[in-house]
Amino acid sequence: MAISTTLAAPRTKTAAIGDRGFRWLVTIAGAFVLLALGAAALSMLWGGRAAFAKFGPAFLWSGAWDPIGQQFGALVPIYGTLVTALIAMLIAVPVSFGIAMFLTEVAPRWLRAPIGGAIELLAGIPSIIYGMWGLFVLVPVLAGHVYPWIDAHLGQWPLVGVLFAGPPLGLGMLTAGLVLAIMVIPFIASVMREVFRTVPGRLKESAYALGSTRWEVVWDVVLPYTRSAVIGGIFLGLGRALGETMAVTFVLGNAHDLTASLLMPGNSIAATIANEFAEADSAMYRSSLIALGFVLFLVTFVVLAIARLMLHRLARREGR
């Protein structure tokens, strides 16, 4: 693939200048990508400097959110972001694994392409549609039929009961987690399906020849072979769940309260920014919201970096 510079040296002087100019142009464009990410981080650090300077590290664990008294803390949004993403992953990871297993081992061949395509269709739908559907369709169903039952039954259990007790508003952390799960399932499932496909046929055939069942092939051959990439795919979905804005904003309820109950409204970093930024009327308010964005950026950066490293590990073994 590599083209040695001496071989490709142009003959005339003007052609040489053009050639070198193009080389510079593409190099600058490449550097621009690096610059974009660095500038995004720095600009948010700069925009949030007033909040960081005033509240210090306590910004991260202060539960205050008082635009009138000019007191801001990130605890409630951070808590909401983590809890909704956790709920989403608890639902999405096993389901995605099941879908990937179905699409690579269980389903008859003629069924694999159409169902795989349909699942990927789900990934293409804009997130605002998920949000609207969640607010107008899912919330009334949950509030009318599902949450009263959860409150009456699971809410009575010792220890975990406090998570599921509360008025059936429909809006809240559990709803947001469910909508997020529906959103990230196609992402995780398609990554898992892709990596499951990279398992060499002879490995699986050997296992089948020894009398393994399909489940044993998936669990003992496919999964160990693809483990790092599967974790990478899960983290990719987690990164998306943490940063998703519109789907969550519609159904989370926008309440700055720290509650144990998952049925109660809450807030996430992205939803707080989306709801309040355009109306933020003081410099400190705006700075605090940008500081929140910086926190979100850092968290997703770490999660996505882990995802990419894990995915690279399988790719490297594959010799790609």
Added chain:
Amino acid sequence: MRRMLQLRRNATNLLAQSLAVAATAFGLFWLAWIVWTTLRMGLHALTPALFTQMTPPPGEGGGMLNAFFGSALISLLGIAMGAPIGVLAGTFLAEYAQTPWSARIGAIIRFVNDILLSAPSIVLGLFVYTLVVAPSGHFSALAGAIALGFIVLPVVVRMTDEMLRLVPAQMREAALSLGVPQSKVVLQVLYRASLPGIVTGILLALARISGETAPLLFTALNNQYWSADINAPMANVPVVIFQFAMSPYEQWHALAWAGALVLTLFVLGVSLVARVFVARGHFTHD
């Protein structure tokens, strides 16, 4: 004993396969529900006025003409800014990052690009807010286009990089053996060979930014009236849908659903066209 083991293994296998089928049904169930809702509510509210009238004041009927125009303009500007830089950066990764030193830089750029690819879009909105809106003192369609450009960039970089690397080495060698300089090899041979793939990348980027709401909330903002001034706030479909859906007015809800239907059909249509391009690209490579 052996019989028991056999039975247990078969039972586990059967259970696992049933759960896999159930998981797929679970995924498809939500897809069907969401698509059905969008179709039902959207078709119900779809009127010719949607494409001929402006966004209405609260509680009145109207259309979304200004929003469609704004979205088209902002998205095209975003593509116009993000795609050329993306193609060039992808070219650097695939063709120029070959010496040991620049290959290492190339690996870092690929890594950063992959992160940018899945970075939360609201963060890019905040970035462009501090970069453009705050210094200039006002929201503008241009700021919205820049924010979308940052979403287009990594998609196009990745696609260009991958597509150029798919071009067989013989093509490069054939051109070089004729004494063609490297820039000409890239511009006249490689771009031509990988054009379907690059166009696919740009179409996928278009599909992605058409539905993006979060980065426009505090860059392009919204505008109830017709505006073609890129230095002023401009109406756009996602933000109008957001505003109308969150409002308490029935007519606004109906308009939001109609807009949502048009948006979904457009996004899915563009991704479908993109796939056709990929299929054709692979065909010519073989």
